[in-house]
Amino acid sequence: xxxxxxxxxxxxxxxxxxxxxxxxxxxxxxxxxxxxxxxxxxxxxxxxxxxxxxxxxxxxxxxxxxxxxxxxxxxxxxxxxxxxxxxxxxxxxxxxxxxxxxxxxxxxxxxxxxxxxxxxxxxxxxxxxxxxxxxxxxxxxxxxxxxxxxxxxxxxxxxxxxxxxxxxxxxxxxxxxxxxxxxxxxxxxxxxxxxxxxxxxxxxxxxxxxxxxxxxxxxxxxxxxxxxxxxxxxxxxxxxxxxxxxxxxxxxxxxxxxxxxxxxxxxxxxxxxxxxxxxxxxxxxxxxxxxxxxxxxxxxxxxxxxxxxxxxxxxxxxxxxxxxxxx
Numbered sequence: 001x002x003x004x005x006x007x008x009x010x011x012x013x014x015x016x017x018x019x020x021x022x023x024x025x026x027x028x029x030x031x032x033x034x035x036x037x038x039x040x041x042x043x044x045x046x047x048x049x050x051x052x053x054x055x056x057x058x059x060x061x062x063x064x065x066x067x068x069x070x071x072x073x074x075x076x077x078x079x080x081x082x083x084x085x086x087x088x089x090x091x092x093x094x095x096x097x098x099x100x101x102x103x104x105x106x107x108x109x110x111x112x113x114x115x116x117x118x119x120x121x122x123x124x125x126x127x128x129x130x131x132x133x134x135x136x137x138x139x140x141x142x143x144x145x146x147x148x149x150x151x152x153x154x155x156x157x158x159x160x161x162x163x164x165x166x167x168x169x170x171x172x173x174x175x176x177x178x179x180x181x182x183x184x185x186x187x188x189x190x191x192x193x194x195x196x197x198x199x200x201x202x203x204x205x206x207x208x209x210x211x212x213x214x215x216x217x218x219x220x221x222x223x224x225x226x227x228x229x230x231x232x233x234x235x236x237x238x239x240x241x242x243x244x245x246x247x248x249x250x251x252x253x254x255x256x257x258x259x260x261x262x263x264x265x266x267x268x269x270x271x272x273x274x275x276x277x278x279x280x281x282x283x284x285x286x287x288x289x290x291x292x293x294x295x296x297x298x299x300x301x302x303x304x305x306x307x308x309x310x311x312x313x314x315x316x317x318x319x320x321x322x323x324x325x326x327x
Contacts, residue, residue, distance in 0.1 A: 003054065004055065004076060005051075005052050005053060005054070005076070005077045006053050006054070006055055006057075006058035006074050006075065006076060006077050007048050007050065007051040007052070007053065007058070007074075007075055007076075007077035007106070008048070008049045008050040008051075008053070008058060008061050008062060008065065008072050008073075008074060009046055009047065009048050009049065009072065009073055009075055009106055010041055010046070010047055010049050010065070010070055010071075010072040010073075011044070011045070011046045011047070012041065012042045012043070012044055013070075013071040014069055014070065014071055015066055015069050015070070015071050018069035019069075020042070021272075022069060022239075022271060022272060023068060023069030023070060024038050024039065024042070025271070025272035026067075026068035026069050026270070026272070027041065027065075027068050027069070027070060029272075030064065030065075030068050041070075045107070046105070046106055046107070047105055047106075048104065048105050048106050049061075049065070049072060051077050051104070052077055052129075053077070055074075058074045059074070062074050075106075078103075099111060100112070100122075102115040102118065102120070102122065103122065103125060103126055103129070104118055104120050104125055105118040164275050165275060166275055166276055166277060166278045166279075167274045167275045167276065167277055167278070169182075169277065169278060171186060171226065171229065171230065172226065172229060173229060173233075174228075174229055174232045174233070174242060175233075175236075175273070175274070176233050176236065176273070176274060176277070177233055177234075177236045177237035177266065177271075177273055177274055177275075177276060177277045178230070178233040178234055178237055178277050179234075179237055179266050179277055179280065180234070180261075180262055180263075180265070180266070180288075181280045181284055181285060181288040182277065182280060182284050182288070183230060183231075183233075183234040183261065183262070184262070184287070184288040184291040184292065185283070185284045185285075185287035185288045185291065186230050187227075187230060187291065188287050188288075188290060188291040188294075189287065190223065190226055190227065190230070194219065194223045197219050198216070198219060200215075201215045201216050201219060228242075228245060231245050231261070232245065234261050235261070236271075236273035236274070237266035237267065237273075237276075237277065238261075238264050238265075238266055238267070239266075239267050239271045239272070239273070244257070
C-alpha cells in the first residue's frame with residue numbers, strides 16, 4: 001500500500017502576535033533566501049511551499065514555519081502519487097471535470113494545459129514527477145541528485161534548523177543583542193576603563209606632548225568604536241537598526257534618543273538580529289544600579305548648582321537695587 005504523501009501550503013496568514021516584517025525576516029533566514037522571494041509568499045494566493053513529504057517530515061516543516069511566524073498548514077498531496085500510466089489513460093470528454101487543481105501550487109482554475117498561477121505545463125510536470133518517482137524507487141540511495149535535475153524542484157534548504165535559545169555575548173562586535181541593564185553595566189565599565197587609561201596618557205603627556213597627544217587620540221577613537229558596538233547591540237535587542245546611532249550627532253535629539261535606549265524594552269523572543277541575550281547576572285545588576293546612582297547624583301548636583309547660582313544672581317540684583325541712591 002502506498003504511503004500517504006503531504007504538502008505544506010501557505011496563504012499569507014501569520015501566527016498570533018507576530019509582526020509581518022519579523023515573520024518575513026525569519027522566513028528569509030529559514031529558507032536562506034532574499035526578501036524578494038519571501039515577499040512573493042504574501043501575495044494572497046495559496047502557495048505550496050513543500051510537496052511530496054511523509055507525514056513526519058511535513059510535521060517537522062510545519063513546526064519550523066510556525067516558529068518563524070508563518071501560519072502554514074499540512075494537506076494531502078494527491079499529485080505525488082501520479083504515474084505515466086494514469087496520465088496517458090484516455091477519458092471521455094463528458095467525464096472530465098470543468099475545474100482542476102494545479103498539482104504543483106494547488107491553484108483552483110478551469111481545466112487547462114497550463115497553470116494560471118505558477119505557469120507550469122501540467123502534463124509535463126506530472127510526467128516529470130512520475131519519472132522522478134520511478135528513479136527514486138529504482139535507486140533510493142540518490143534521491144536528492146534526481147530531484148536536483150528537475151526544473152520544478154522545490155527549495156532544498158532545511159527549514160527545521162532552530163535558533164539557539166540565547167545569543168552569545170561579545171563586547172567587540174556589531175552583531176548580537178544586549179538588554180538595558182547590560183548596556184548600562186558595559187557603559188560603566190567602559191567609562192571607568194577610559195578614565196584609567198587617560199590617567200596613563202596624562203603621565204605620558206608630561207614626558208612628551210607629542211606622545212601624549214597621539215595616545216589621547218588613539219584612546220578616544222577606541223572608546224568611540226566600542227561605544228558604537230555596545231549601542232548597536234542595544235538597538236538590535238529592541239529590533240531597531242544600528243544606523244539610528246547617527247541621531248547622536250543631532251543636538252537635543254541625542255539626549256532624548258539615549259533615554260529611549262534605556263527605557264524601551266527588548267524583544268521577548270528572537271528577532272531579525274538573533275536570539276535574545278542571556279539573563280542578567282548579579283554583577284550586571286550591581287553595575288547597572290551603580291551607573292544609575294551616579295547618573296541621578298550628577299543630575300541632582302547640576303540642578304542644585306544651577307538653582308544656587310540663580311539664587312545668587314537674584315540676591316545680587318536686590319543688593320544692587322538697594323545701593324542705588326534715590327533721586
